[in-house]
Amino acid sequence: MYALLLAALSLAGPANAPVVEPAPVPPPTAVMALPPELRERMREAVLATPASPAERLARLLHFMLDEDALAIVYDEDATYSVADTYAARRANCLSFTLLFVAMAREAGLDAQPQEIENTLSWRQEANTIYRNNHINARVHIQGRRLTVDTSGDTVIAVDRPVAIDDRRLIAHYYNNLAMARMAHGEIDSAMQLMDAALALEPAYAPLWSNAGVLQVRAGYLAAAGRAYDKALALDPKEDGALFNMIGLAHRLGDNRREAAFRDRLSRVQRRDPLHQFMLGMDAERNGDYRQAIASYRRAIHLYPGEHRFHSALARAYLKAGDARRAGKALRRAQAHSEGEVRAAYRAQLRELKRSSN
Template sequence: MSVLASFLLASALAVAPPPPTLPAPALPPPAQETLLEIPPELRHLLQQRVVRRSQSEPERLQRLVHLMFDSDGLALQYGASDTHSVAESFATRRINCLSFTLMFVALARQVGLTARAQEVGQALAWYEHDGLGYSYGHVNVQVRMDGRVVTVDLDSSVLVDRRGPRTIPDTRLFAHYYNNRATELMAVGDNAQARAYFVQALRVDPKLVDAWNNLGLLEAREGALNAAAADYTQALMLDPQYASAMSNAFNLYRRMGDDARASQMLVRLQQVRVRDPFHQYTLGMEAERNGDYASAIRDYNSAIGLYPDAHQFHFALARVAFLSGNSALADRELRLARSLGPPGDQQRYQAKLESLQRLRQANRQ
């Protein structure tokens, strides 16, 4: 009897399904005080390559830039999803605008420069993944030296807000770090870890609108629709003009079958978008991709009317004007783009302008 019982028990155990694999618990995000820590080897490099070889603040700034990017220095490489602490950036040699800002602020202070992070209120920088739109802000560095202010930016091509950048405390920069990491984790499906980072971002700075908006995306992805709605509501309480949260809330209300709130949010969104040069520019890009140059010219003109100093807008209008055969408009807009753009872009626009002039002369012959 005991043998049979043992056999039956063994048989039952043999055919029983394995226990479900539980997701690994989320690890706590790194502490704030670790994000700006400089590894000893990097401190030594700073002492050897920057401090000992430079006397003035401008020279230290220049040597610091060379150390970070030259092939005989750190040779840092850009990666959109490479949000790292200073130590991680040093180990991987990869950065994005957030990692760059963390690293440059830390290293500049280490060599005696007065450096603070700057936040751009709105930037034309976003992407989609799995049908979700992730909103990205932009940060760079302000350095004060010799009675003047210098902005150091990893990406001069980013189209920034009309209001310009504003300096922020380190805690705000840390909140951006946690929010960035959370969106990267959400993009690869690690929702539990992403939530831990969103929670940390909002613990550090409860007024970080991007974090509320992106947390709403996470809640919606997981089916917690009421929680997502509350997150979007909080984002819009902090910034009533925040178009990304309006767009996400509109889609959420439609998903919930709440047509009344969806209609109200759509009206609010349209009122904001008609005054938003970034949205008008995006409409122009879409029309241009579709070969609808007349609509693209109209939309780019609308963007310029709202933000006349954006050299990217003028260059886009010049491009579609040329494609549509309006060489006079293309010539004028290229000149404006060249006059408004930074030195690197001025050279590029000058080359485009000269190519356009050569083509016009060839057509006249």
């Protein structure tokens, strides 16, 4: 998955790591700068002969992905500048977007980054949970808006992509680096990077939530509380900050505030289809198919157009022994899908019909 780290949600004490001199924060202008060698190779591959904007886009994508060219491959941990992505030939969704947008503009294309805030993608390492959003790019060609996204159908999203400017994109880059440095116990370096991110995007609530996590890691609990307060002032529904506030209040022994923030988070999650879907998956894994069905139905009520919600409901019904409702849910999954996915649902329906006869 082409994931972008946004919120380190759990609370932990300061890491017991040796003191490391913080690496300098790369200036914003350096993050998207094309190395001279890459610029020359790109121009030869994309601009050597006259071509329409659509043809230039196709050439650029071939140049980025083909085995006899850059052959960029996905690496979730590869938060790199354009120059570093070129050197490593590895990228996550953020690095890929940085590289694509920089080269597309060099090729005379109207390219812009965009983000999808609410996606189903998270991971846990040690005592830290990382929730992700997703970054891709849009290109305007002859009145059409095209999306360049290497994730395919792997990202479940309930928000439409929204165009962002380069400041937000580079703030995400600094944030990702900060989270990586935090994971390695380099707290001072991480805090410098987070300061750089906030300098670019001071009104973006998830950055303040992450800044609070760093303050906790450094042992500054009062400063962490102020950062979470700032995040919630900017966005009262910022679930990362609410989650972190619960942990901070618990750590400080403030039962009243802990209960209040638990209630707020519960109300936000009740209206979050992705959270309901995750509850359904957890219940299904535990064999509680009744609860799984209820959670999947809640997710569908909140966001009926996601075929994977209907597919999961069909699976839960089937495990609960209700083939009729499973078939009905599969038909709805098929109706909300297309291409190979739609064909796969059609095959599942045929198999279900055969097994039910």
